[in-house]
Amino acid sequence: MTKEVYITDYNCVTPLGFDVQSNWKALLEGKSGVASHTIMENHEAFYVSKIDSEKLNSEFNQSFNELQNGDSGFTRLEKMFLLSLKPLIERQNISEETVLILSTTKGNISLLKNQAALPGAVYLFHLARKIAGFFGFKTKPIVISNACVSGVMAIAVAKNMIQAGRYKDAFVIAGDEISEFVISGFNSFQAIATGPCRPYDKNRNGINLGEATAAAYITSELNQTVKFKFKISGDSAINDANHISGPSRTGDGLYASIKNAMKEANVSAEQIDFISAHGTATLYNDEMEAIAFNRMELQNVPLHSMKGYYGHCLGASGLLESIISMESAVNNILIPSKNFKEPGTSQLLNIITENQPADIRYILKTASGFGGCNAAIVLENIKMTS
Known part of the structure; x- marks a missing residue:
C-alpha cells in the first residue's frame, strides 16, 4: 500500500x-x-x-x-x-x-x-x-x-x-x-x-x-498536535520541449501534467473544487493555460491567479500559492483573481472575482515556466474532527 x-x-x-x-x-x-x-x-x-x-x-x-x-x-x-x-x-x-x-x-x-x-x-x-x-x-x-x-x-x-x-x-x-x-x-x-x-x-x-x-x-506520520492536514494526492511534471521561453500553443505539457496528477489522485474534473493557477498575465502563458484547462474540462472550476497580490515570485510562487490555497480551504473562502475585469483568452475560464464562501476538498495547483516546464499537484483537504 x-x-x-x-x-x-x-x-x-x-x-x-x-x-x-x-x-x-x-x-x-x-x-x-x-x-x-x-x-x-x-x-x-x-x-x-x-x-x-x-x-x-x-x-x-x-x-x-x-x-x-x-x-x-x-x-x-x-x-x-x-x-x-x-x-x-x-x-x-x-x-x-x-x-x-x-x-x-x-x-x-x-x-x-x-x-x-x-x-x-x-x-x-x-x-x-x-x-x-x-x-x-x-x-x-x-x-x-x-x-x-x-x-x-x-x-x-x-x-x-x-x-x-x-x-x-x-x-x-x-x-x-x-x-x-x-x-x-x-x-x-x-x-x-x-x-x-x-x-x-x-x-x-x-x-x-x-x-x-x-x-x-x-x-507521513501524524501526531496529536496537527490542526490541519492536506494529503498530496497526486503530482506530475511534464516538459513540452516547445521553446526556450515561449509556452506551448496547445498546452500539451500542462495538460499532461494535470491529467497525470489527477489520475494518481483518482479524481475527476467534477471533483476539483478550486484551481490555483500560474497566471503570469503575459499574453501567451494565460492563453496556454486556458487551453489546457479546457482540454481537461476544468473550465467551470473556480480559478484564480495570485500574481496580482504578490507578483511573480519565481521559485517561491508555487509553494506560496499552495499555502494560500490551503488557507482558503481551512477558512472556506475563495480569494478573487485581482485586477481581472474582462476575459482575455480564447477559451473561457471561471475566474473568481470576489471573496466567496466555498467548501473546498480538492485543490489543483499548477505552474509553468521557461524551457517548456510544467507541473501540477492535487491537494486533498482532510477534514479534522474535533
Whole structure:
C-alpha cells in the first residue's frame, strides 16, 4: 500500500506580512504588495511586489536576537528564508531522517556583484547547506531549481522521497528576491507590465516581479498536535520541449501534467473544487493555460491567479500559492483573481472575482515556466474532527 503524505504546517514571508495570518488578513481585504518601486540606479520606477528591507531587518533581529546584532553574515534572501522556516522548526522535530528541500531559481545571485563575497557563495547548494546547517539538519539538503515550477516540484519531490522510504519527513522552503539579474532577464523579453498585472484579462500586458519566501512541513506520520492536514494526492511534471521561453500553443505539457496528477489522485474534473493557477498575465502563458484547462474540462472550476497580490515570485510562487490555497480551504473562502475585469483568452475560464464562501476538498495547483516546464499537484483537504 502506498504511503500517504501530508502537509501539516506552513508559513510565509511576503510584502503583505511575515506570517500566514497577516497575509490572509491582507488578502481578505483585497490588499496587494504590488507597487511602483525604484529598484535599480539609472532605471525608472516600475511595478513590483517588494519586501521592505528595514522591516525585514527589524523582524529578523527580533526573531534571532541570539545572533550578534541579529545578523551574523546572512544575506537579505537568507534572512527571509530563516524567518519563514523558524516557526515550523519550533513546532516540529528534526531527526536523522528529516530532509530540507530548497526551491529557488536564482538564490543569492546578487552576490555576483559583491567582490568580497566568499568564492562559491552564489551556488545554490551553498545556500541550502548554510540554512540546513543553521537549523541542525543531519542529512544533506536537496535543491530544486527548475524555473518557475520549482515550488510545485519541491512539494512533489518531498512526497515521492517520503513514499520511497528515503526520508521520514521534509521541510520544504522556497524563495527568490528581486535582483538586477532577474529584472534584466525579463526586460529582455519585454515581459514586464507597465502597471499592476492583470492575469487572464483582455488588457493584460505582462508580469510584475515579486519576492517572497515560504516554508511547509511534509510528513507521513501524524501526531496529536496537527490542526490541519492536506494529503498530496497526486503530482506530475511534464516538459513540452516547445521553446526556450515561449509556452506551448496547445498546452500539451500542462495538460499532461494535470491529467497525470489527477489520475494518481483518482479524481475527476467534477471533483476539483478550486484551481490555483500560474497566471503570469503575459499574453501567451494565460492563453496556454486556458487551453489546457479546457482540454481537461476544468473550465467551470473556480480559478484564480495570485500574481496580482504578490507578483511573480519565481521559485517561491508555487509553494506560496499552495499555502494560500490551503488557507482558503481551512477558512472556506475563495480569494478573487485581482485586477481581472474582462476575459482575455480564447477559451473561457471561471475566474473568481470576489471573496466567496466555498467548501473546498480538492485543490489543483499548477505552474509553468521557461524551457517548456510544467507541473501540477492535487491537494486533498482532510477534514479534522474535533
